Structures are given as C-alpha cells and as structure tokens.
Amino acid sequence: MLVPTEIQQELKSENVFSAMMNLSGRVFRDVSGRKTMQLTLGDKSYFIKQHFGVGWAEIVKNLLSFKKPILGAITEVNAIKKLNQIEIATTPLVAYGVSGCNPATQQSFILTADLGKIVSLEDLCLAWQDQPPPAKLKRRLIIEVATLARRLHKSGVNHRDFYLCHLCLDERLLAKGDIKIYLIDLHRVLINHNPSSRLSMKDIAALYFSSMDVGLTARDYLRFKHYYAQDFSLCTSSFWRKVEVRAQKLYAKFHSDKFQKRLAAEKRLLD
Structure with missing residues (x-):
C-alpha cells in the first residue's frame, strides 16, 4: 500500500485501507465490483476507484475465454507507471492499496489527481x-x-x-x-x-x-x-x-x- 502522509492526515483513521475504501464522493461510475468517484481531500480534488472483488464467476468466465482477469486497481497502477515511462500523459498516481490474497474477494483502490479543466x-x-x-x-x-x-x-x-x-x-x-x-x-x-x-x-x-x-x-x-x-x-x-x-x-x-x-x-x- 502506498498512501502519502498528507492523504493519511486527511483520513483521520488508524486503518488507512478501510478509510480509503469507505470514502464517498460524486459517483461517475458504479458497476458490479467497482465504483469510480470524484472527491476532495484537504483542498485538492481527486478521483478514486474502489474495487470490491470480482468473484469466481467472473474469473472463470475470463479464463474460459482465454482472457486475463482484471482483479483490481493494480492493473491501473502498473499502466500509469508504464505510460510515464513511455512519455504518454495520463492521470497522476497519488495512492493505491490492496487487501487480501483470494483473487475473487481481493479489495483494492487507486487514487489519482484530478486533471482539472x-x-x-x-x-x-x-x-x-x-x-x-x-x-x-x-x-x-x-x-x-x-x-x-x-x-x-x-x-x-x-x-x-x-x-x-x-x-x-x-x-x-x-x-x-x-x-x-x-x-x-x-x-x-x-x-x-x-x-x-x-x-x-x-x-x-x-x-x-x-x-x-x-x-x-x-x-x-x-x-x-x-x-x-x-x-x-x-x-x-x-x-x-x-x-x-x-x-x-x-x-x-x-x-x-x-x-x-x-x-x-x-x-x-x-x-
């Protein structure tokens, strides 16, 4: 888990992961197992994607179709890092975290900076x-x-x-x-x-x-x-x-x- 100190201070919670997963804001997308929201922490605007577990049915469906299942936020974390390497502009990574080893129930989040206008x-x-x-x-x-x-x-x-x-x-x-x-x-x-x-x-x-x-x-x-x-x-x-x-x-x-x-x-x- 990577959460900057200034973000942790805004959460005011000892359980940082739980606090991040319970943040609320303006909902942009809410589908099974994933929610995307815009929110404000301190005086800055961010976007958060919270992943709540995809379930075994989704994993099996993808594997039977010879597709790699998307389990949570780490896919986007790695994508941002890769785009930075190849110099393609994208949303700046601020924080992320993963909890759980079971791929079907694993929870995760990614927090990115609001790009503004x-x-x-x-x-x-x-x-x-x-x-x-x-x-x-x-x-x-x-x-x-x-x-x-x-x-x-x-x-x-x-x-x-x-x-x-x-x-x-x-x-x-x-x-x-x-x-x-x-x-x-x-x-x-x-x-x-x-x-x-x-x-x-x-x-x-x-x-x-x-x-x-x-x-x-x-x-x-x-x-x-x-x-x-x-x-x-x-x-x-x-x-x-x-x-x-x-x-x-x-x-x-x-x-x-x-x-x-x-x-x-x-x-x-x-x-």
Missing part, C-alpha cells in the same frame, strides 16, 4: 459534423492521436477501451493553441513484452468506431493511418481490413436497441 475528444468533436473545426487544428489532432497510438502499441501496451472519450485535452493549453492529450481510464490495460497485432487492431477499431459520427473525411483517416503506420510492421493491409470489419460491427452493436436500452438503464442509476 479537460475536455474529451468525444465532447470536442460533437459539433464537427455540422460545424467543422479549423483544418489546421483537425490535422494536428489527428497526427497527435496517431502518434500517441503508435507509441502505445509499439511499447506493447493496449488500452482495450480506446475510444475518443478516453482521450482528453487540456482546455487551457488548447485555448492557447497548444495540444496536450491525456490517456485516461486505464483499468483494462494489458502490457506485453512485444506489440500485439490482435490487441492493437482491436484498439484502433474502437477508436475508428468512436469517430464515425464526427464528420471525418476519407483524407482524415488516411492521414491517421499514415502517421500510425510509420516504422510499425504490424500495419499490413490485413490489419486495416480487420480494423474496418470490427469497427463496423461495434457501430452496429452500439446503435442496436438492446445496447441503447442498457446505456439508458446505466444513466438512470447515476441520476
């Missing part, structure tokens, strides 16, 4: 179809995202939720004409010794799917492919065909009645 690329691009952005800004954003994705994947890192909503811009810098992109929500990240063509394809397909309704042109997509593929041997014609097929399937699934009803139900729980 940021805007996701999803929100920034909402109006692009009707109100196109300055061409220079769009080109720079496409190049920056492609470069970030290439660096991520060439380092053996795969996000596995690589959508526009998880790429955020510093609003103050953007207002000055500067671009700084943060990659957030790292709880499903996988880190491999070598680049994975299959996982990288899935990441790029997710990114492509999430950009389909923002008014990008064929030239915009070609520009992304050019900068992503530089000195990257995974980017074969077969790779890009698989990206296209998977992205179209994701788009169809997202716009299905079943999926939209599920999204609406999740939003109602947070209201």
Whole structure:
C-alpha cells in the first residue's frame, strides 16, 4: 500500500485501507465490483476507484475465454507507471492499496489527481459534423492521436477501451493553441513484452468506431493511418481490413436497441 502522509492526515483513521475504501464522493461510475468517484481531500480534488472483488464467476468466465482477469486497481497502477515511462500523459498516481490474497474477494483502490479543466475528444468533436473545426487544428489532432497510438502499441501496451472519450485535452493549453492529450481510464490495460497485432487492431477499431459520427473525411483517416503506420510492421493491409470489419460491427452493436436500452438503464442509476 502506498498512501502519502498528507492523504493519511486527511483520513483521520488508524486503518488507512478501510478509510480509503469507505470514502464517498460524486459517483461517475458504479458497476458490479467497482465504483469510480470524484472527491476532495484537504483542498485538492481527486478521483478514486474502489474495487470490491470480482468473484469466481467472473474469473472463470475470463479464463474460459482465454482472457486475463482484471482483479483490481493494480492493473491501473502498473499502466500509469508504464505510460510515464513511455512519455504518454495520463492521470497522476497519488495512492493505491490492496487487501487480501483470494483473487475473487481481493479489495483494492487507486487514487489519482484530478486533471482539472479537460475536455474529451468525444465532447470536442460533437459539433464537427455540422460545424467543422479549423483544418489546421483537425490535422494536428489527428497526427497527435496517431502518434500517441503508435507509441502505445509499439511499447506493447493496449488500452482495450480506446475510444475518443478516453482521450482528453487540456482546455487551457488548447485555448492557447497548444495540444496536450491525456490517456485516461486505464483499468483494462494489458502490457506485453512485444506489440500485439490482435490487441492493437482491436484498439484502433474502437477508436475508428468512436469517430464515425464526427464528420471525418476519407483524407482524415488516411492521414491517421499514415502517421500510425510509420516504422510499425504490424500495419499490413490485413490489419486495416480487420480494423474496418470490427469497427463496423461495434457501430452496429452500439446503435442496436438492446445496447441503447442498457446505456439508458446505466444513466438512470447515476441520476
């Protein structure tokens, strides 16, 4: 467990782990076994993810699907450390802790600093179809995202939720004409010794799917492919065909009645 002294002083408890797991704040996501909240300690804003155990059923389901189970906060802790090494900006790690040896009931938390005034690329691009952005800004954003994705994947890192909503811009810098992109929500990240063509394809397909309704042109997509593929041997014609097929399937699934009803139900729980 790593909890700075200034955080421990705000908790006012001898059992630091229990105090961290019982913190409350503004809920951003509350799903089975995991809660994400924004809260204030002292005069600073933070985000905390509390993991309450995934259960044996989830572990077995993942293993039968040949997937590595995500047991708790350590996945995100390691992801932040790795992104720092490869110089991709993300949420600063403040504290984390794990309790228990049983993988099904293990509890954990991760506390990160609030990035402040940021805007996701999803929100920034909402109006692009009707109100196109300055061409220079769009080109720079496409190049920056492609470069970030290439660096991520060439380092053996795969996000596995690589959508526009998880790429955020510093609003103050953007207002000055500067671009700084943060990659957030790292709880499903996988880190491999070598680049994975299959996982990288899935990441790029997710990114492509999430950009389909923002008014990008064929030239915009070609520009992304050019900068992503530089000195990257995974980017074969077969790779890009698989990206296209998977992205179209994701788009169809997202716009299905079943999926939209599920999204609406999740939003109602947070209201």
